[in-house]
Amino acid sequence: MRLRAGFIVLWCIFFFALLLVVPGTQAQTSLAEGGISGTVTDSSGSAIAGASVTISGEIRSIQRRTVAAEDGGFQFSHLPSGDYRLVVTAPGFASYKNGGVTVSVGRNTLIDVRLLPAQAQQKVTVAASASSLDPTETSPVTNIDKDRIEELPIASRNYLNFALLAPPLAPSNPALGTRALSLGEAGSAGFSSGGLRPSSNALYIDGVDDNDEFSGLSRTELSPEAISDFQIVNHGYAAESGGSAGGAINVETRSGANLQHGDAFLFVQNGALNATPALELVPRKPDENRLRAGLSTGGALRKNRSFYYLAAEQEMARGEDAGDFGPNERAAIDRALRGTGPLRGFRLQDGFFPTENDETEFSARFDQAMGQSNLMLRYALTNNRSVNDAFHTDDLSDLSGRGSAFYNDNSINGAWSFAPSASGYNQLTFEVSQRRVALRTDADSEPGVEVAGVAEFGTPYAGNSRRYETHVDVGDGLMRHEGRHLLQAGVAFSHVGLRMAERDGFEGLYVFPDVASLASGQPDFYVQSFGNPNTNLAELRMSAYVQDHWTPTKKLALDYGLRYEYNRLPSWLPQDVDDVSPRLGFAFSPKRDLVLRGGFGIFFDRYLLSTLNRVREFGGAEAFQQIAEGSDAAALYGAGERFVAPHAGIAPSIWRAQGKLANPYAETSSLGMDWALPAQWTLGAEYRFVHGVKMGRTVNINLPTPVPLTAANAASLGVASPTPQQIKRLVFPETRIDPAFDTIHEFQAEAGSSYNGVTVTLNRQFTEEFEMMAGYTYSKTLDDASFDTEEPQNPYSPTQERAASLDDQRQRFVLSGLWVLGPDLDDPQDAAKAAKPNAFEKVVYGLEFAPIVEAGSGFHDDPLTGADSNREHLYPFEARPLGFARNSLRTPVNITADLRVLRMVPIWRGHLDIVAESFNLLNRRNTDLVNPTFGSEGQASPAFGTPIQDAGSRRVQFSLDYEY
Numbered sequence: 001m002r003l004r005a006g007f008i009v010l011w012c013i014f015f016f017a018l019l020l021v022v023p024g025t026q027a028q029t030s031l032a033e034g035g036i037s038g039t040v041t042d043s044s045g046s047a048i049a050g051a052s053v054t055i056s057g058e059i060r061s062i063q064r065r066t067v068a069a070e071d072g073g074f075q076f077s078h079l080p081s082g083d084y085r086l087v088v089t090a091p092g093f094a095s096y097k098n099g100g101v102t103v104s105v106g107r108n109t110l111i112d113v114r115l116l117p118a119q120a121q122q123k124v125t126v127a128a129s130a131s132s133l134d135p136t137e138t139s140p141v142t143n144i145d146k147d148r149i150e151e152l153p154i155a156s157r158n159y160l161n162f163a164l165l166a167p168p169l170a171p172s173n174p175a176l177g178t179r180a181l182s183l184g185e186a187g188s189a190g191f192s193s194g195g196l197r198p199s200s201n202a203l204y205i206d207g208v209d210d211n212d213e214f215s216g217l218s219r220t221e222l223s224p225e226a227i228s229d230f231q232i233v234n235h236g237y238a239a240e241s242g243g244s245a246g247g248a249i250n251v252e253t254r255s256g257a258n259l260q261h262g263d264a265f266l267f268v269q270n271g272a273l274n275a276t277p278a279l280e281l282v283p284r285k286p287d288e289n290r291l292r293a294g295l296s297t298g299g300a301l302r303k304n305r306s307f308y309y310l311a312a313e314q315e316m317a318r319g320e321d322a323g324d325f326g327p328n329e330r331a332a333i334d335r336a337l338r339g340t341g342p343l344r345g346f347r348l349q350d351g352f353f354p355t356e357n358d359e360t361e362f363s364a365r366f367d368q369a370m371g372q373s374n375l376m377l378r379y380a381l382t383n384n385r386s387v388n389d390a391f392h393t394d395d396l397s398d399l400s401g402r403g404s405a406f407y408n409d410n411s412i413n414g415a416w417s418f419a420p421s422a423s424g425y426n427q428l429t430f431e432v433s434q435r436r437v438a439l440r441t442d443a444d445s446e447p448g449v450e451v452a453g454v455a456e457f458g459t460p461y462a463g464n465s466r467r468y469e470t471h472v473d474v475g476d477g478l479m480r481h482e483g484r485h486l487l488q489a490g491v492a493f494s495h496v497g498l499r500m501a502e503r504d505g506f507e508g509l510y511v512f513p514d515v516a517s518l519a520s521g522q523p524d525f526y527v528q529s530f531g532n533p534n535t536n537l538a539e540l541r542m543s544a545y546v547q548d549h550w551t552p553t554k555k556l557a558l559d560y561g562l563r564y565e566y567n568r569l570p571s572w573l574p575q576d577v578d579d580v581s582p583r584l585g586f587a588f589s590p591k592r593d594l595v596l597r598g599g600f601g602i603f604f605d606r607y608l609l610s611t612l613n614r615v616r617e618f619g620g621a622e623a624f625q626q627i628a629e630g631s632d633a634a635a636l637y638g639a640g641e642r643f644v645a646p647h648a649g650i651a652p653s654i655w656r657a658q659g660k661l662a663n664p665y666a667e668t669s670s671l672g673m674d675w676a677l678p679a680q681w682t683l684g685a686e687y688r689f690v691h692g693v694k695m696g697r698t699v700n701i702n703l704p705t706p707v708p709l710t711a712a713n714a715a716s717l718g719v720a721s722p723t724p725q726q727i728k729r730l731v732f733p734e735t736r737i738d739p740a741f742d743t744i745h746e747f748q749a750e751a752g753s754s755y756n757g758v759t760v761t762l763n764r765q766f767t768e769e770f771e772m773m774a775g776y777t778y779s780k781t782l783d784d785a786s787f788d789t790e791e792p793q794n795p796y797s798p799t800q801e802r803a804a805s806l807d808d809q810r811q812r813f814v815l816s817g818l819w820v821l822g823p824d825l826d827d828p829q830d831a832a833k834a835a836k837p838n839a840f841e842k843v844v845y846g847l848e849f850a851p852i853v854e855a856g857s858g859f860h861d862d863p864l865t866g867a868d869s870n871r872e873h874l875y876p877f878e879a880r881p882l883g884f885a886r887n888s889l890r891t892p893v894n895i896t897a898d899l900r901v902l903r904m905v906p907i908w909r910g911h912l913d914i915v916a917e918s919f920n921l922l923n924r925r926n927t928d929l930v931n932p933t934f935g936s937e938g939q940a941s942p943a944f945g946t947p948i949q950d951a952g953s954r955r956v957q958f959s960l961d962y963e964y
Contacts, residue, residue, distance in 0.1 A: 033207075033252065034103035037075040037136065038111040039554070040068045040088055047072030048115060051090040055101070057082060062369070064419070073551075075481060078417060078425055081105045081146075081228050081252050088113045104143045105231045105252045108136045133676045135595050136549070136557040138585030139241070140670055140686050142166035142232040147766045149224050151818050151850045153900035153917045155955065157267075157292065157313065159224045160203070163191055163249055165816050165852070166232045167775025168688070168759045170809040172198040173786075174928040174949065175861045178394060179806075179876055180787035190217050192807040193234055193247030194690030195755030195781030196666060200246035200605050206253055206378060208413045208431040209243065209473055213496050213539070214609045219435050220409050221382045225263065225296035226311035226363045228252045234688065235668045237585025237599035239547035239561030240477070240490060245605035245666035245692065253378060254298065255367045256307030262297030263910075265961035271319065275923045275953035279324050279395050286320035286352060290957075294361075307367040315359040320352040321388065321402075324395030324948060325455060329515070333455060336519035341637050342447045342508075343458055349399035356387040373418030382409040388442065394929050394949040398457035400443035408436040411471075423481040431473040438466045446642055447508035447528075451518055452866025453933025453943050459507040461527070461875065467500035469609070486549035488561075494541040498609050502617060505529035505625060509875070510637055513723075513867050513936045524867045526633035527875050530646045531623030535616050539609065540568040547583065559585040565604045567663060572619075573612065574661045579604045581665070593676035597686075598669070605664040611696060611788040615655045615747055624652035627742055627873045630720055651736070653743035653873065655698075662749045667691040672759075679768075684761040692753035697785035699795045700874055702737050702744040706730035706794060718871065724938035725865045725881060730794060732871050743873045745791070750798070753783035753805060769820035774813075781808035786887075793870065793878045793886075803886040810857040821847040846904035846911075851897065858891035859928065863944075866933035881934035889945060894926040896951070910964030916956070923954035 040051040051068040055076055062084075068074045081104050088096040093115035103109050110133075144162050154161055164171055172190040176198070190198030199216020202209070212219045230251040233241060241248060271288030280286070298309030325333075330348045337346045360383040368375040390405035411433030419425045441463040448458040477490035508528035512518045547561025565579045585599030617623050626647055628636055636647070646652075672686030707713070709731040714722045718734040736742060757779030764772045784798060786806035792798045822837075822845035837845055862880065869879035880886065899921050903914045920926070929949035935941035 033078050034081055034105055035075065035077040035079055035108045036084065036086070036101060036103060036111060037073070037108055038113055039072040040074065040090070040113045040115065041072055042093070042115055043117070048090050048093070051088055051093075051115070054087045055079075055084045056087075057084055062374075066423070069483060071484070073484070075486070077479060077486070078427065079103045080255065086111060086113075088115065090115055092118055094118050104145060105229050105250055107141070107143055107231065108134050110135060133593070133595050133674055133682060135555075135587055135589045136551065138557060138559045138587045138597055138599050139236045139238065140168070140234045140597065140672060140688065142168075143229065144232070145229045145766065146227075147771065147818060148816065149227055149229065151848060151900065151902070152816055153850060153852055153898040153919065154224070155898075155919045155957070157224060157315070158221060159227050159230075160218060160249065162230075163232055164854070165773060165814060166234075167761055167777050167812065167814050168234050168686070168757065169193055169232065169247065170777075170779075170807065170812055170856070173806045173859045173861075175806055175859060175932075176787060178929065179862070180789060191247075192809075194666065194668065194688060194757070195753055195779065195783075195805060195807050196246040196690065196692055197695075197787060197807060199608055200244055200664075200666075202244035202246070202248045203251070204248065205251045206376065206413060207415060207427070207429045208475070209471070209494060210411075212435060212469065213471075213606070214437075214467065214469055214498065214613075216608050219382075219433070220380045220411055221359070221361055221384070222253065222363055222380060223294060223296065223311040223313045223361045225294065225313075226253050226309070226365075228254045235601060235603060235666075235670070235690075237583050237601050238488075238549070238559045239545040239563040239581075239583045240488060241583075241601075242543055242545065242563050242565060242581070242603065243541075243606065245603045245664060253363070253365055254309050254311075255365055255376070256298035256300060256309040258300045258303050260297070260299035261964065262295065263961055263963035264295040265293070265959060267292040267957055267959040269955065269957045273956040275920075275955075277953050278925045278950055279947060280322045281324060281326055282322045282351060286322070288317070288319040290315070290317040290319075292316075305369050309365045311361075311363050313359070313361045315357065317355075317357040319355045321355050322352050323349060323398055323455075325398075329454060332515045333451065333457075333518065336515060340521045340640065341510075342640050342642050343449060344640065346457065348455065348457060353388060353399045353402075355389045356385070358385045359383070372420075373416065375414070375416050377412070377414040380409070380411045382407065384408075390439070396453075396455055396931075396948055397460070398455060400457050401441055401448070401460040401463070403463045404440050404442070406436075406438040410434055425479050427477055429473075429475045431471060433471045435469040436467075437469070439463055445507065447510060449518070450509065450511045451515055452511060452513050453931050453935065453941055454515060459509075461509045462504045464506075465500065465502040465504075467498060467502070470497040471495070484551045487547075488549070489544075489546045491544045492542070495538065496541070496609070497538045498536070498613060500535050500613055501533045502535075502613065503529070503533050505875075506533060508643060510633065511867065511875075521634060521638055523633045523637050524629060525875070526628045526636055527625055528643060529618070529623055529625045533617060533623060535613055535622070537570045537609070537612060537616055539570070539607070539612075541606070542566045542568070555589045557587040559583065559599070565663070567606060569607070569612070570616070572616070573657050574659060576661065576663045579663050579665070595674045596671075597673070598671040600667075600669040603666045603668060605666070605695075607663075608696070608788055611747055614789070615657050618653075618655040618745075620652060620654040620741075624654050625743075626650045627653055627875075629868060629871065629873070630718065651740065651742040653745070654741055655745045655747065658746055658748040658750075661747070662694045664695045664749055665693050667693060680765040682763050684759075684763070686759050688755070688757050688759070690753075690755040692751075692755075692783065694749040695751040695753060695783070695785065696747060696749060696788035697751040698745050698747050698789050698791045699750075699798070700743050700791060700872060701746045701795065702741055703732045703795055703872065704735050704737060705796060706732045706870065723867075723869070723936035725867075725869050725879075725934070725936045729870055729879075729882060731869075732873075734871075745874070747788065751783065751785035753781060755779060755781045766818065769822075770818065772815070772817035774815040776811070776813045778811055779808075780810060781805040783807075791872075791874055791878050793872075793880060801886055803888070804860050806860050806862075806887060808860055808887075812856040813854070815851070815853045817849075817851055819849045821845065821849075846906075848900075848902040848904065850900040850902070853897045855893065855895045858893055860887040861889040861891070861930060861932050862887050863889050863934055864932050865936055867936055869936065881940070884934070889930060889932055891927040891930055891947075894951065895924055896926060897921045907962070908964070910962060913959075913961040913963065915959040915961065917959070919955045919957070920952060921954060925953075926951040
């Protein structure tokens with residue numbers, strides 16, 4: 001009945017939308033494309049109704065025509081980013097031509113046209129720049145244009161790193177990669193928007209979803225040469241925005257044009273020019289050789305009709321890495337492993353070990369213009385192979401626990417759009433894709449050992465798995481202009497299938513509180529998984545929206561509408577069918593150079609498939625875990641075996657889902673302003689509040705009420721030798737509520753978060769060979785769980801977990817810029833001016849400087865005793881040292897400066913770019929992770945709070961790029 005109700009709501013919204021917009025409808029993926037709007041008036045300011053307005057693409061064949069409305073207004077939507085020519089004619093007036101109208105992804109360009117009498121002038125031709133403000137945009141957004149993508153320094157060639165140029169975003173905390181089992185393979189990749197989890201963001205390429213639904217991050221890695229531009233939407237108040245509770249990135253890829261264009265490039269790095277890593281206790285600098293080559297080309301198969309664009313890159317990297325083990329620690333561990341335990345004879349890696357990374361990226365796009373309709377098809381391939389340092393490890397991990405990862409992505413997506421009338425447009429999008437992932441650690445057939453805060457070796461708990469993730473997506477959008485109203489509606493369907501084998505804990509894991517315990521064969525904790533790790537599950541997502549973009553006056557724009565989302569989960573999980581989210585946004589321009597923006601919206605999130613898979617796999621029917629502590633764990637370790645069968649007398653530990661599992665969502669509101677300054681500068685300020693509701697967390701629901709541990713009751717609680725960190729601590733008795741099970745991990749939608757942030761941004765569009773964006777954000781994020789598998793220290797007092805989030809970065813400043821000395825030699829008009837330079841001009845013309853400077857507060861981490869001190873029977877541990885609050889550790893302030901210097905040399909019909917780049921130019925030590933292990937004694941261990949991972953020392957890269 002609940003499933004049927006969901007379909008009824010979905011289709012009622014869609015059919016209601018059809019009644020609103022048919023006939024003459026228009027599809028809506030405007031977040032992935034841009035638009036042009038304005039008014040046509042005469043010299044007295046009176047509207048000229050019926051004026052003919054035509055736009056045409058300056059690079060490829062795009063042509064649209066409309067007529068001005070009664071108030072003189074006109075609008076074009078669904079325009080690919082690029083430069084356009086605008087022509088306006090009306091009887092009795094001189095024609096108006098503007099060949100310099102630029103459209104950016106997701107942005108509306110405003111052009112006000114004033115026609116002069118025909119007698120005064122035969123023709124008016126202008127090339128004025130459009131306003132630097134978008135007075136119709138109600139949502140807080142940041143555009144990353146083509147110039148920034150092409151010219152700014154980027155170490156990994158992953159264009160999504162440019163998303164962090166947006167000041168309101170914060171880089172995700174590296175601690176998530178070491179603590180959150182669902183994000184282990186991805187480490188700390190991604191970013192946080194509004195203090196929400198990195199998995200709560202969404203990526204759309206050419207209007208279709210490109211998210212890895214297992215980890216919540218992105219899938220396809222495209223060459224930056226294949227990207228036109230993209231827009232970062234912190235939260236979109238238009239109802240078309242959806243699919244995630246956090247921010248969204250809308251990317252548009254490059255298309256071919258009538259003029260052949262392309263480039264070929266080569267990037268080179270050598271370890272001899274890099275700085276020595278700060279943490280590696282080795283006698284010399286690690287070796288590194290990195291080579292990346294690629295090319296791109298685009299043009300017309302048939303002029304004005306058929307276009308193509310190809311881009312490909314290949315990286316080959318060979319390097320070295322080492323664990324952060326001192327010689328005394330290594331020798332002590334090696335001695336402890338000589339004669340006892342299942343790893344007897346094992347030795348830690350001494351010195352450097354080799355690392356490899358090979359990556360292939362390829363994409364091909366085809367566009368066909370067919371009168372009033374257009375067809376786009378794109379194929380993308382990503383193949384990535386990383387060996388020995390791929391995921392989820394810090395410098396306390398031995399080579400045996402380092403990972404190798406193999407990713408293969410193939411996707412085909414397309415869009416068919418057409419305009420059945422001057423006021424309507426329709427677009428159908430689709431995608432078929434598959435991601436194949438194999439993760440493997442160096443050791444995979446022996447137990448793992450963790451010496452708390454000292455070393456990890458053997459087979460780690462997580463890191464051995466394989467999966468196939470298949471996506472089939474179809475969406476259709478509708479739009480119609482009715483005077484001052486832009487009515488929109490759409491539906492989307494997405495089927496995600498997951499076939500997986502995840503071997504978390506299947507080889508067993510022993511945890512020792514210190515090296516002395518390892519030497520005596522006395523582990524504090526043991527966990528192992530048994531059963532069948534193979535799973536299959538599928539999820540069907542459906543969404544529908546209706547909205548109206550209304551401009552009642554030239555000074556006011558309103559977005560209002562409703563969105564409905566439904567995630568049809570596997571039948572063994574509860575269903576949530578009432579996810580209706582209202583949206584309201586406004587943009588008010590009291591003056592032409594000032595825009596006030598604000599709004600409110602509810603944004604529903606999606607479930608991570610990694611969490612659902614864990615519930616499925618370890619539900620008890622297929623697989624389960626067994627946990628032993630104290631003397632029981634020591635007896636198993638002393639047997640010296642790798643166990644392949646469950647142990648008699650140990651109750652199974654399982655996972656399950658909450659009976660009323662509801663979709664997480666965020667309640668978001670913001671208020672801000674943008675002020676246009678001379679010379680294309682803008683100054684912006686924004687306050688944003690984000691309330692995360694029903695976010696995922698996990699709770700052990702099978703524990704009895706805890707009691708304070710004393711020397712007198714320790715034996716009755718199963719603690720033979722209590723440590724100073726256990727005395728007076730609340731400890732759970734050995735009995736269980738349901739004696740058939742030990743631990744019952746229940747995945748719940750009960751956590752919450754709150755974000756308050758203020759951002760100030762100064763931005764200049766690329767004009768007169770200079771652009772810059774600088775911003776500062778002050779924010780605070782509190783939550784009671786920062787990822788799905790995080791569990792409270794005391795399930796009976798979850799409110800005590802409320803503290804700073806792992807996604808909290810209190811202060812952040814970021815600056816990026818591009819400065820071209822002299823005329824831009826890539827511009828034919830500017831190049832003509834420099835045809836006969838003097839001696840000084842010959843030296844400086846063609847030089848470019850592109851810096852990125854970032855400074856941010858340190859990352860939070862949770863201090864831990866390094867053992868299951870409260871006998872909660874879970875791993876990873878959640879027991880904190882006495883007197884310490886959750887996430888109360890923090891790394892120092894991080895500051896980085898990157899610089900790219902380019903010399904452009906004209907050659908034949910193009911130019912050669914000679915480039916030098918430096919990342920972390922000042923070689924500042926930026927700590928990513930500190931040792932969170934306090935230890936079991938009354939005083940902290942010497943290593944507590946010391947750095948165990950940094951962001952990397954200075955690196956230098958050279959490249960050649962011939963562009964034509």
